[in-house]
Amino acid sequence: MGVPPVHPALKGVNKLPSLNFITPETFSERHFTKIFLQILNSLFNFLFSPRNLLAVLGSYQQLNKHTETSEQSIMKLFTSSSKISLALLGAIASASTFATTTLSNIKPAVAAQFCQCPIYVNNRFQLQQPYVWSAKDYGSVLARNRFTQVGSPQPGAVVVMQPSFPGTNRTHGHIGVVENVNGNGTIGVRGTNQGNRGLFGEAGCNNVNVTRFETSVNGRPDVSFWVRGNNSNSGQQQQVQQQPIQQQNGFRQANFSAWVMSSNGITLRNSPRLGDRSNQGVRFRQNLNFDGWTYGETVNDLQLGNPDARWYKIAGTNLWVPSAYVNGNAPNSRPMP
Missing domain, CATH: 2.30.30.40 (SH3 Domains)
Incomplete structure (x- = not known):
């Protein structure tokens, strides 16, 4: 089927820009604001482009000049204008659908606050005050909240690192939650204020990630592990590591x-x-x-x-x-x- 002819006065009308399709595999919440503003900007430029407005005005002038065409010219103008209207409505509908879908999927934690590492642990475990200023001194806070120090790391345990442990703050040390334990003695730590890669929201904090510390914790006196309640797994790190998940x-x-x-x-x-x-x-x-x-x-x-x-x-x-x-x-x- 052929495409209906476009009125000569409307041939110069700008086309709406095509939008790259965003797949679930590549979409990130961080991109939403930028993309949605780009959509709105494109629609605004289309509506108020002087070129487009002059083209529409010219179409009416063409009608006035060709007095012998009445129904045929009107139909051509109507067909071309309808195409523009349908394209515009389609773009608005797509933008609205995209915005509604994306906003509905944004987790409340995205709007949470930037947290220092002790705040994340406080929030996650609902620790009771009083708190202390430095992460390196958090053993006393954990003990008051019925945590027990254990001799080896395990997933879910709180880890307190002293300033001498490589990769931590040289004044306050670091605190987080053990995410995984590797066979070489290194651990992955889930927490805040430990770099900017792979951030997500959790426990009222918007700067949570999982970071691997490349120094083995085995035999080091400047790192301790804490679990809530009694636990007697001291010295059993290798045994825990080898258990099937x-x-x-x-x-x-x-x-x-x-x-x-x-x-x-x-x-x-x-x-x-x-x-x-x-x-x-x-x-x-x-x-x-x-x-x-x-x-x-x-x-x-x-x-x-x-x-x-x-x-x-x-x-x-x-x-x-x-x-x-x-x-x-x-x-x-x-x-x-």
């Missing part, structure tokens, strides 16, 4: 489904670890059924960029996928333990 964090039975967000598909894993790859895979947008989940290795969510330690077991198999790579949540679960 499924036993360490518990397997929750639940029937649910989710679809694959990764445009490259997913290679299924034999256990809740990225490195334990199987020879089987699933494709983009494939729907998967699960019969349970557990906490395992932390993976950054493809859509939001936030850390997610949940792993889902495909129903009737011993194969796993990270929650971070699929769209769907296990019932009564949260991304981190």
